[in-house]
Structure formats: C-alpha cells, structure tokens
C-alpha cells in the first residue's frame with residue numbers, strides 16, 4: 001500500500017512584503033524599457049510561448065502524455081476530455097510535413113494543429129511541441145482500446161504514428177466521510193463544500209460528502225511522533241472514528257477537522273520547525289486515504305472573509321493528495337500552471353495577492369487535472 005504523508009504549510013505574508021515585490025517588479029520593467037529602446041530591433045530568433053502552454057519534453061516524433069505514468073487514459077462513457085500529444089519533429093523537417101496530429105476511431109475523427117496558443121506549445125528552434133487533442137470515446141461502449149495517432153501534413157499524409165491506451169470506466173467518483181472534533185466543525189465555519197465539488201467536477205471527478213457522526217474524542221491535541229510509527233498512529237486514529245463501510249470500499253476517504261496535531265520527537269518534545277508541525281493540513285493518499293485539517297491552528301490567523309476560503313482551499317488541496325497528487329512543486333502544466341491549488345505557499349513562495357487569487361479561484365492546473373482524470377479507484 002502506498003503510504004505517503006503529504007504536508008501543506010500555510011504562510012501569510014505581511015502586507016509590506018507584497019508592496020516590496022511590486023516595487024522591484026516596477027523597477028525591472030522600467031529597466032527593460034530602457035534596454036529595448038537602446039538596442040533597437042526585437043530579436044526574432046527567440047521563440048515566445050504562451051504563459052499557460054502545456055509542455056512535455058519528448059524525443060520521439062510523436063507520443064502521448066499520460067496523467068499518471070504507465071496508466072491508460074480513463075474515460076467515462078460519453079465523456080470528452082483532452083489528451084496531450086507531444087514530441088520533437090526531425091531537425092530538417094517543417095510544419096508542412098509535421099504540422100497536424102489526428103486520430104480516427106470508426107466514424108469519429110479528431111485533429112489539432114501544432115502552434116503556440118493557450119495550452120499548446122511549439123518551439124520552432126528545437127522542434128518540440130505539445131498539443132491537446134480532444135477525445136470522445138462514444139464508439140467505445142466499454143472496455144479498453146488502442147488508439148493510433150498520426151502526425152503529418154494538413155492533407156493527413158502521415159509521416160509518423162504511435163498508439164496509446166484508453167480504458168472506459170463507469171465511475172470516477174469519490175465519497176468523503178467527514179467528521180469533526182467537538183468545537184472544530186468546518187461546516188459551521190463557512191467552509192464551502194459546493195466549491196470543493198465544482199473544482200473536482202472540472203477534473204471529471206464526483207466528490208460526495210457524507211457526514212459520519214461518531215463519538216470522535218474532543219481531545220485537545222493529537223500527539224504523534226515524527227516517524228513511520230507516528231504516521232501509522234494518525235492512520236489508526238482516523239480509522240477508529242469512521243464507519244465500517246469505509247474499511248471496505250476503496251472509493252471512500254476520510255476528512256477530519258481537528259483542533260491540532262502536535263508532532264514530537266521520540267522524547268515527546270515538540271518539533272516547532274518540522275514541516276508536519278507547520279502544516280495546516282495532513283493527508284495520506286489512498287486507497288483508504290485520510291486528510292486532517294488543523295482548524296484550531298488556523299483560527300485567529302485570518303479575517304472572517306478569508307478564513308472560510310482558507311478552510312475550503314486546504315480541503316481541496318488535501319483531497320488532491322488523497323487522489324494521487326504527491327508533489328507541491330512538480331506536475332504543474334498548462335492552464336493555471338502558474339498558480340495551482342497543489343502549490344505550497346512556502347515552497348512556491350506565493351505572494352499575498354496570489355493567495356487572494358487562490359482563495360477566489362482555487363483551481364487545479366491542467367497537468368493536475370490530467371492526473372485526477374486518470375485516477376479511478
């Protein structure tokens with residue numbers, strides 16, 4: 001079983017730091033203008049790319065990028081989703097011969113042209129490209145299939161091709177059993193379950209909440225030692241207070257709202273700078289995943305408008321770990337890759353204005369949407 005503990009840390013920067021960033025940025029911009037006016041013509045040999053373009057580096061002329069490595073693409077029946085086709089065209093070739101990608105399945109036919117646009121990458125100097133192809137498995141009522149994709153001319157003369165696998169699945173859904181310690185309920189503090197469900201709907205995932213009322217101990221702080229055994233204690237604690245159904249169904253996860261989790265060394269001394277101690281949420285990926293939100297640790301840190309949004313953001317982030325996203329720093333790609341909800345404000349050095357944006361638009365980037373689309377338990 002994959003027992004990964006993922007950590008999320010909160011860092012709200014003082015307003016003054018945001019101001020400094022703006023000033024530095026402004027100075028840089030001014031220097032840039034001076035430099036351009038002094039040097040004359042724009043350098044046309046340097047390619048520019050859309051800030052949100054999807055890019056995967058592959059040396060093969062054509063290949064498909066899987067959201068989860070070595071896993072087939074998952075589709076629900078009648079679902080349409082993007083698949084990213086990527087590669088490097090030969091150094092002596094042009095887009096006349098390698099400018100279009102397409103696939104055919106029965107009467108269904110799709111194509112896309114290589115170029116620079118939102119979500120699409122093309123570097124004419126290196127020959128690298130990544131382009132989204134929309135795929136609709138209507139002609140696959142069930143089971144799996146190999147799809148052949150081609151790259152070639154505008155008239156569809158293929159110069160190279162490869163295959164990728166798809167699986168048609170019935171469901172891509174996930175039930176979250178919610179439980180809270182007395183006095184630390186998220187639902188009564190403005191936490192927006194509707195935002196969680198709409199964000200996951202963007203990744204084709206249905207997330208349902210069921211509230212399981214157990215006699216969850218309202219202890220002050222859950223204490224665990226920062227080692228493998230301590231993490232198992234968190235697991236054991238979570239599973240003391242869930243329904244029996246959770247133990248048997250892999251499409252269920254746990255969400256706990258607790259006061260705090262204190263992380264100590266082997267002698268019971270708290271580790272104040274340990275990432276586990278700084279985190280405001282902790283999650284383990286599933287099957288049988290769980291997430292904790294340290295409600296008491298967040299209380300008093302934000303105002304009445306931003307605190308409920310922070311609870312919502314932390315829940316979306318921690319459930320993202322449960323659904324197979326492990327890293328804060330890798331896998332961001334395509335639309336929203338500059339500000340993805342799986343980023344860690346400390347690791348990724350997010351500014352105050354970026355935090356405000358995340359609270360209002362707590363999206364997964366396209367790269368992590370792809371991971372979620374391929375995750376089916």
Ligand SMILES: [Zn+2]
Nearest residue numbers: 006007008328
């Ligand atoms: Zn995290």
Ligand SMILES: [Zn+2]
Nearest residue numbers: 332340365368
């Ligand atoms: Zn991302």
